[in-house]
Amino acid sequence: MNEESEATRSLQIDALNMCPPVGAMYAAFGVHGCLPHSHGASGCCRFQRMEISKHFQKIIRVTSSMLYESAAVFGGEENLQNAVKNAFQAYDPELIAIHTTCLSETIGDDLNGIATQLEVPDGKRVVWASTPGYTGSQLSGYSAMTAAMLSQLIKPAGVRRKRIFLVPGLLNPVDIEEISRYTAMFFSEHTIYPDVRGIFDCKTPRDQREYLPGGTPLDEIEEAAVCSDAIAFGAEAAFAAADVLADFGVNTSKRMLPVGIEATDKLIGDLCTRSGTPVPVELKTERARTVDAVMNLHPRLYGKKAAIFCDADLAVCLTAFLAEIGMKPVYVCTGYAEEAFENEINGIFKRYHIDGTVNRRADRYNLERYLEKNKVDLLLGGTRGKILARKFDTPLVRVGFPVIDRPLEYLTPITGYRGCLHLLQKMLFAMQENSERNTRAQDLIFAESF
Known part of the structure; x- marks a missing residue:
């Protein structure tokens, strides 16, 4: 069932999505030697940087055009030209990735035209993407930047190579590592783009002209067309x-994120078919371990109702995963998604006979209104759902981006079979801890029989 927006409410209350420039910045960091540049006001840039910094709890470096009130009248062309020139001199990046913001889009800066007038040193590159902050989500910005960067850097195909090109979607480094580990079992060569491993999980160098070892090399992006195969994960972020x-x-x-047993099975089947390589024993063992855990824990999970609030790509696979292990994801919402999102969620509801509700233009107020009328056993979403979790005495499993109140949470994978086990553990721990919190000390038990 689709939840209709309230006809009398024309404002958003506590948004479930972030602005597209956040996703664009995230994607730009996934290229080696790339410096993200926010073409807008300094406040916009600080917000975008802050969201990523708080999630990974580290300092990151970005630049801004520093648009002021005068830019609303005269445009931001001169600011951008000066900013790019100064950025190359001060930070010496291989590539500057420019994304727009609300202000630069509203005043109508012609980024395509301005980019041709920029002073770019020999051997350096500049790419740009349109990411107006007032429409879409962080996934929209991630999608715009990955597609724009790829289309502006890719070269015509030469001789095809048995190599696979992966576009992972907006994931933590540890999740990309899981996807890479699976792929390496089937393909001797593979490229992941954007690749934030070795970027967000490493210390930022003191020297502002030094770049971390991670990120997709520029030459691998330029040679993407010679790859024999490619897989993109997540409709909103990667398609x-x-x-x-x-x-x-x-x-x-094109696939959903490999979160859940069935989604991981399909990824492995795809890799197996494309490479002609049989499934390794290691993966069969991991799968058997995961299925065994689900079977053992099924009595604790079956029929438990959950509400999911996160980005659209993650919401789809979490809904499918909860349904396949016997739980009931009765309310699924995201801040911004295309109509295909609703169709995908409703398809899962129909397949597993779940009487559920989906909202692709929701905010936390919608979620709160639902929880006031309907009791659920579990919430799955970001940190900002903790207020509702406390208000309705419902355990919260923190998942997705950003998680800003649990240090090192980004080091726990949710993709692949290992990710399934971690999600199972987090859900069970959350429900058990909530149950014990409301139990008298003398009634607590130390172990349960199986």
């Missing part, structure tokens, strides 16, 4: 980049 690869003749498939 636009997949379309660019398909236009260059790369055999491309």
Whole structure:
């Protein structure tokens, strides 16, 4: 069932999504030697940087055009030209990735035209993407930047190589590592783009002209068209980049994030078919361990109702995962998604006979109104759901981006079979701790029989 927006309410209360520039900045960090640049006011840039910094609890470096009130009248062309020139001199990046903001989009700066007038040192590159902050979500910005960067850097195909190109979506480094580990069992060569491993999980160098070792090398992006295969994960975040690869003749498939047993099975099946390599014993063992855990814990999970609030790509696979292990994701919402999101969620409801509600333009007020009328056993979403968790005495499993109140949470994978086990553990721990919190000390038990 689709939840209709309230006809009398024309404002958003405590948004469930972040602005597209946050996702664009996140994607830009996934390229080696890349410096993200926010073409807008300094406050916009600080917010975008702050959201990422708080999630990973580290300092990150970005630059801004520092647009002031005068730019609303005269435009931000001069600011951008000076900013790019200064950024190359001060930070010496291989690439500057420019994304727009509400202000630069509203005043109508012609980024395509301005970019051709920028002073770019020999051997350096500049790419740009349109990411107006007043429409879409962080996934929209991630999608726009990955597609724009790929289309502006990719070269025409030469001789095809048995190599696979992966577009992972907006994931933590540890989740990308899981996808890479699986892929390496089937393909001797693979590229992950954007690749935030070795970026967000490493200390930022003191020297502002020094760059971390992680990120996708520029030459691998330029040579993407020679790859024989490609897989993109997440409709909102990665499918636009997949379309660019398909236009260059790369055999491309589009999948949901590999979160959950079935989604992971499908990824492994795809890799197996494309490579001609049988499934390794290691993966069969991991799967058997995961299925065994689900079977053992089924009595504690079956029929438990959950509400999911996170980005659209993650919400789809979490809904499918909870349904496949016998739980009931009765309310699924996201801040911004296309209509296909509702169709996907409703398809899962129909398949598993769940009487559920989906809202693709929700805010936390919508979630609160639902929880006032309907009791659930578990909440799954970001840190900002903790107020509702406390208000309704419902355990919260922190998942997605950002999680800003649990240090090192970004080091726990949710993708693949290992990710399934971690999610199971987090859900069970949350429900058990909530139950014990409301139990008298003398009634607490130390172990349960199986």
